[in-house]
Amino acid sequence: MVTVAPALPRATARPPHVPAVRHLGPNWYATVMGTAIVAGAGAALPAPLSALPGLRTACAAVWTLSALLLAALLVARALHWTHHRDQARAHLLDPATAPFYGCLAMALLSVGGGALTVGADWIGARAAVALAAALFSAGTVIGLAAAVAVPYLMAVRHRIEPGSATPVWLLPLVAPMVSAAFGPSLVPHLPAGQPRQTLLLACFALFGLSLLAVLVTLPVVFARLLTGGPLPLALTPTLFLVLGPLGQSTTAVGRFAELAPGVVAAPYSTGFQALAVLYGVPVMGFALLWLALACAHVVRAGREGMRFTMTWWAFTFPVGTCVTGAASLARHTGLDCYAWLATGLYVLLVAAWAVAAAHTARGLVSGALLAAPRPAPAAPRPATARTT
DSSP: OOOOOOOOOOOOOOOOOOGGGTTOOGGGHHHHHHHHHHHHHHHHSOTTGGGSTTHHHHHHHHHHHHHHHHHHHHHHHHHHHHHOHHHHHHHHTOTTTGGGGHHHHHHHHHHHHHIIIIIHHHHOHHHHHHHHHHHHHHHHHHHHHHHHHHHHHHHHTOOOOTTOOOGGGGHHHHHHHHHHHHGGGGGGGSOTTHHHHHHHHHHHHHHHHHHHHHHHHHHHHHHHHHHSOSOOGGGGGGGGGGHHHHHHHHHHHHHHHHHOBTTBOTTHHHHHHHHHHHHHHHHHHHHHHHHHHHHHHHHHHHHTTOOOOGGGGGGTHHHHHHHHHHHHHHHHHOOHHHHHHHHHHHHHHHHHHHHHHHHHHHHHHHTOTTSOOOOOOOOOOOOOOOOO
16 A cells, blocks of 8 residues: 655745844935935035035045935835735834935936936936936836825824924925926927927926925924924934925025026026016025024934934935025026025035935944834833732
């Protein structure tokens, strides 16, 4: 008699475990934004500052680094969604993390914008235009999706306590403004006539969409700051995020003014030129006021023991947008004070980027930045007296 051994159950195929990316959140795209803006802002400095020997080469090298960072993060985040979907969904349902999905769009857009300004020096004009167009299209679609989806989730799925507003809420709303500032650079590469006019006015619509959304949200953030006290130490750097829509919108109206002649008919072309100054000057003034306020809060937090977190990258991209905004005002007003302002802010940007990049590299090598967040300490149990 022949005996047949019972069939062993087949092992179910399991996806490979990738623990290194389990806690890699969308906030990591801020490293791409903060690196790319160093290159873009350096190239935008007014002459003769932008003609300093070696500056353009250094900016091209930094842009290349930002493009490599973007590629690495896109792969890492794809692995995160593939192998850790539970954690990815938890990020979407976390009101403190979900707004950072706007950083994905801005990372794509900032690298795309840098491709046209300095990347073309290394990869060629044709490749730069193709890359910029692809990243602009993807970044704009993702940015619009985030601008709708994140506020929807905050209203419907998230549990947000009264008085918990932070500047992080602005992130998905600023992404369309980055598209508005970057899109005009693609206008000369389109056929003359309606294609150019359509893109320019579409960027103007993105400008209005983002600006009005920010104007609705910013008072909530400011009111929380005044009535709820200072932000927690780890969140204090996020106060710099308010500079993002201010500097980026000033940059955008400047780009509209430069591209409008020959694309839209008068008097609209001259209207854009007036808007660049009449809008940009007061908004940049408010940006400087907010910069002083944010710096005061950061100094206070530093004295109280603020340590490095990924929120320190908020010191980079928003300041970079103020550099490009001030440089735009220098071109449109001819005033030297804006040229010096752009230079001073750029020095601050480079210093902030160097500090954030060094701490991030150290945290990656040690593994601290990719480790699971530490649970909050449990509250002590109340003592009870035993009665007999």
